[in-house]
Amino acid sequence: MSSWSAKNPYMSKVTECYVLNGEGSRKETRHIVFDLGDSGLDYKVGDALGVLAENPQNxxxxxxxxxxxxxxxxxxxxxxxxxxxxxxxxxxxxxxxxxxxxxxxxxxxxxxxxxITVKLIERYRESVAGQGSGWMSSDSSLGDEILPSIPGDxxxxxxxxxxxxxxxxxxxxxxxxxxxxxxxxxxxxxxxxxxxxxxxLKPRLYSIASSHDVHPGFVELTVGIVRYSHHGRDRGGLCTVYMADEVEINKTDVGVFMSPTKSFVLPEDKETDIIMVGPGTGIAPFRAFMEQRVHDGGTGKNWLFFGDQSEKTEYYYKESIEDWLDEGHLYRFTTAWSRDQEEKIYVQHRLKEHGAEVWEWFERGAYFYICGDKQYMAKDVHRALIEIAMEHGGMSEDDATHFIEKTMMREEKRYLRDVY
Ligand SMILES: Cc1cc2nc3c(=O)[nH]c(=O)nc-3n(C[C@H](O)[C@H](O)[C@H](O)COP(=O)(O)OP(=O)(O)OC[C@H]3O[C@@H](n4cnc5c(N)ncnc54)[C@H](O)[C@@H]3O)c2cc1C
Ligand SMILES: NC(=O)c1ccc[n+]([C@@H]2O[C@H](COP(=O)([O-])OP(=O)(O)OC[C@H]3O[C@@H](n4cnc5c(N)ncnc54)[C@H](OP(=O)(O)O)[C@@H]3O)[C@@H](O)[C@H]2O)c1
The missing domain is CATH 1.20.990.10 (NADPH-cytochrome p450 Reductase; Chain A, domain 3)
Structure with missing residues (x-):
């Protein structure tokens, strides 16, 4: 067991950091690989990696x-x-x-x-000269003495x-x-x-997107880079912009540590079927799950629901997914490209379309995994599961809610979430 932690991180190097999106995408999602070197760090699929960023020098x-x-x-x-x-x-x-x-x-x-500060007076003059918004007057001959009468100054x-x-x-x-x-x-x-x-400065966690058995000595992530511009300066998320812009490949020391999960784990029985729902960066742990399931063998079927804005630009890990499909490792791959048509299509719509089959899988003991956005997506998927139990399990709303939230989630621990 290594003793690396948030307080005592292992200084790793990034060996790869490339954009997964196709040209013309509105998003920047990167595949980022860290070298675990002689750290002795180990991980299982489902775990997360902690990354300690630094602020940009500028x-x-x-x-x-x-x-x-x-x-x-x-x-x-x-x-x-x-x-x-x-x-x-x-x-x-x-x-x-x-x-x-x-x-x-x-x-x-x-x-x-x-x-009234000098800076406010300067801003006032600039905005007046440029007819800027939010200021009351466009008369640039006004003196400083009238500034106090302008609301908010x-x-x-x-x-x-x-x-x-x-x-x-x-x-x-x-x-x-x-x-x-x-x-x-x-x-x-x-x-x-x-x-x-x-x-x-707090570390950020990232769901691990690789199996250590398949990539010994490395840990891989799928990261959505947060960028925006306000008040005339480009800015963004601390850790994602650090990894995308500041870290030099094979050069910069980046502090990392493992954040193991006890609950978001594959079924012990390799014959058990699994349904994975991971739109956007939510695909990360499911790339790892698939690598592990292929590595481990077993007859459990794998069904992956994935989605993002457009098939052309957001079909992350397309080659691997196609290989898994061709080789029969991925039994079913269901996509929800939200912006490839007029109306939004999300993973929960696809789940409901396939509700009868999803219910059959549940009845046969399948595990259900979800990863990605907590605020909207996970809630909507949760609701879709309750509706599937009502429609295809013939349950009342109360019974369906009990089945999804108590039976599957708490008692049988086969509805597992990694949402953020
Ligand atoms: C268990 C777990 C697993 C995770 N796995 C992944 C993963 O696999 N991949 C992944 O990409 N992320 C993952 N995350 C999220 C990740 O930890 C970070 O929260 C994320 O990368 C943002 O970090 P950051 O430091 O770049 O941004 P921060 O500096 O933390 O800033 C993010 C904040 O910026 C703000 N913001 C966003 N847009 C704007 C805007 N336009 N204007 C102003 N403010 C804005 C929002 O308040 C947002 O919360 C995971 C989180 C957890 C807890
Ligand atoms: N803290 C951060 O700054 C940060 C950084 C990275 C990720 N995250 C979190 O992680 C999530 C994942 O980000 P991501 O870029 O990988 O993907 P995302 O923004 O969640 O988008 C993935 C797909 O989900 C769709 N979607 C939007 N609302 C949905 C809903 N209610 N139900 C189901 N699907 C929905 C999107 O469609 P449309 O876009 O077409 O609506 C898109 O097709 C973010 O939403 C965010 O909460 C946060």
């Missing part, structure tokens, strides 16, 4: 510049003494402002009356609004980082004050 530098700090200033963090630059890169989440920091503005924006009032209206707070922090806030409000924080408020 964001660190811009934050230091905006705040007027010294990059070499020594600070003590939960990881020990280090330069401010290193602490901001490795120890804290600086890519999205948190509520604690916005709340702290109450004690920083202390001016009595209307304190009073920093004290703005902070009060943000800290007392939960929706305004959510809306404000959604698109901003600390640099934006320091540009919005002319405030000054010492590095120590800032680090006290910022969140510690």
């Amino acid at each position: 964001t660190v530098d811009l934050l230091i510049e905006t705040a007027g700090w010294d990059a070499d200033h020594l600070v003590t963090t939960h990881n020990g003494e280090r330069t401010l630059s290193e602490a901001l890169k490795k120890d804290f989440e600086i890519h999205r402002v948190n509520k604690k920091f916005v709340n702290s503005l109450t004690n920083k924006v202390t001016s009595t009356g209307m304190r 009073d920093p004290v009032g703005r902070v009060e609004h943000l800290t007392t209206d939960a929706d305004a707070m959510e809306d404000y922090i959604w698109s901003r980082d600390y640099i934006d806030v320091m540009n919005d409000f002319d405030v000054s924080y010492t590095p120590e004050e800032f680090l006290e408020l910022a969140d510690k």
Whole structure:
């Protein structure tokens, strides 16, 4: 057993990181391979990999510049003494402002009356010159003295609004980082004050997309890269952008650790049939399951439901899937391409279309697995299962719910979820 953990990660190298989407796709989903080297790390299918990211150096530098700090200033963090630059890169989440920091503005924006900052005046002039939205007047000859009468320009009032209206707070922090806030409000924080408020950098988990028996010494992931642009700067998810843009192949040391699962496991009996539902990046553990089931042999049938926006651009792992189908390892492959026609087709629609057969599989003891989006997809699939039990099992809604949620999920532990 290796002792690598979130606090003591193994420093791995990425050996491959390529985009799975076809040309013209709206998405960026990558296949990312980590070398486990001499770590002694092992994993089973169903486990997740923890990845520790770092903030991009340009964001660190811009934050230091905006705040007027010294990059070499020594600070003590939960990881020990280090330069401010290193602490901001490795120890804290600086890519999205948190509520604690916005709340702290109450004690920083202390001016009595209307304190219009130089930056706000500059923004006002720019927007007036460009007929920008959200400002009241287009008369560029107006002097600074009238600025206080423009709603929302009073920093004290703005902070009060943000800290007392939960929706305004959510809306404000959604698109901003600390640099934006320091540009919005002319405030000054010492590095120590800032680090006290910022969140510690947390590892991200990724469902493992490979079988260790098939890829000894490596662990593979299917990662949806989070990118967006706000307030004139491109930005995105901390860990996904780190893996896609910052990590150099076979060069950068990336901290990883295993996060084993006790529940999201293959049936012990290799004769047991399984249904896997994994749209989008939800396919990750099912690539691993298929590799393992092929490696292990056995007569259990495998039925995979997969979907994403378009067959042309999102048919991830097409070659492997076609091989499994050709060789009879994948008994059935059912797709839901949501944007290849007028109306949305999702995996739960396909499940219901095949409801009679799904029910037969359930009656024969099949395991049901789901992976991917927790907020919408998993809930809709759950509902579809209850409807299948009603329609094809002849159950009342209460009995169907009991069967899916109590019998299959809790008692028999054959409805298993890896949703996020
Ligand atoms: C058990 C488990 C398994 C997982 N497996 C996988 C997997 O196999 N593949 C995978 O890709 N992910 C997986 N995830 C999700 C993964 O852990 C990360 O949450 C995901 O990659 C985003 O991390 P990030 O650091 O890039 O983004 P973060 O920095 O954490 O930012 C993500 C946040 O950005 C915000 N955001 C998104 N779009 C916008 C926008 N336009 N404007 C402003 N804010 C926005 C959202 O609030 C979102 O929550 C899994 C999660 C868990 C818990
Ligand atoms: N924290 C993050 O920032 C982050 C990063 C990566 C993934 N995730 C999570 O993981 C999920 C997976 O992301 P992904 O890019 O792999 O795939 P996804 O966005 O979930 O999309 C996969 C497929 O699911 C469809 N879909 C949308 N709503 C659905 C619903 N209610 N029921 C069933 N299917 C539905 C999509 O269709 P349409 O798009 O055409 O509607 C698409 O065809 C995300 O939705 C998100 O919750 C989060």
